[in-house]
Amino acid sequence: MPVDHAVPINPAALRQARAGVLSRDEADRLAKLLGVLSDPVRSRLLFALVSVEELCVGDLTLALGDVSEDQTSYALKQLRGAGLVQTRRDGRIINYRLADGFPHQLLEHCLRQLLTITEEGA
Amino acid sequence: MPVDHAVPINPAALRQARAGVLSRDEADRLAKLLGVLSDPVRSRLLFALVSVEELCVGDLTLALGDVSEDQTSYALKQLRGAGLVQTRRDGRIINYRLADGFPHQLLEHCLRQLLTITEEGA
DNA sequence: GGCATATCCGTACATCCGTGCGAATATGCG
């Protein structure tokens, strides 16, 4: 039987929780961005780019070592669509770099911290 | 025609990039965790829980306001599977809270910062 | 014991996402 549950069980805590909840819009934007980050190829590409000025698709493929150039190209396209990387054409070569204003500390600090959390759990 | 691209175009930068790249294992773990976070319902549940001791499924559903109890239940199951939340049974009511050792600053600092980034882009 | 409530499960369904393959575009070189 479907449940209505119109009556809060802990009204005080509920009020407090509501204050911290993101709006639907904010949560959607955040989810979209995290979705872009939640792919091994894409996150590794960002980590490859964080310590270097710029690199072309072929060299980025070599940097990862175990992906095809198609995968790299597709992943870069997603990252570019999310505004996380920029391109600079140099003849036939297209160089990718982290976008202007990209928070480098996000990679080096936040995401690496996330990694240590999962380490503890495993 | 498929491309081999055995020759790096920028060997120096490539060497530097390789140093920063995550291993396949690390990237997979990170991607899995980010995948759990990259859902509006799940992230909003975490933000609801960050400022409160614990809440039951029904009240969490009310806190979000625009999701079904099934959605809440399913999302909490995912979060629990990832080790991000814990449960405490109290009679018929099952209360959820952030897991022990959960980095509260991750929500309040890192993820909210991510939100501001996308604001600029939009 | 019998009923109401809180939560969860199993299934079915639609949808999205990453990948591989072949071909196309774009540029440089001779």
Next chain:
DNA sequence: CGCATATTCGCACGGATGTACGGATATGCC
């Protein structure tokens, strides 16, 4: 102009994922 290289595109396939619905389970109350 014709060919080689770097990158991207279009398409189809398989796999994973979120949602809805009915029913199951667990607990408390009378």
